[in-house]
Amino acid sequence: EARxxxxxxIEVGMQFEGAPEESDDEDFILYTVLEVGDDEVTxxxxxxxxxxxxxxxxxxxxxxxxxxxxxxxEHVHDEGSHLH
Numbered sequence: 001e002a003r004x005x006x007x008x009x010i011e012v013g014m015q016f017e018g019a020p021e022e023s024d025d026e027d028f029i030l031y032t033v034l035e036v037g038d039d040e041v042t043x044x045x046x047x048x049x050x051x052x053x054x055x056x057x058x059x060x061x062x063x064x065x066x067x068x069x070x071x072x073x074e075h076v077h078d079e080g081s082h083l084h
Contacts, residue, residue: 001041010036020045 010033017028035042070077 001043003037003039003041006036006041010041012036 012033012035014033016031016033018031019026019028029045030048031043031045032048033041034044067077
């Protein structure tokens, strides 16, 4: 990104939220400043955990048959929501 798009006090390691250029909605992502040059600032928009090995400890607390709607849509619907 052009250096002129950032405040004077921008430093490596600083983070800010912004919408990706190809996005038409308000889904902001977290950017981290990697390098500050005279003319450009290099930022990283990857998730902070990208590339990390994650381990999850889970406990299954219930199992139920899929509803006809879930089978038709080929995914689970949460209680009270239907996000697509």
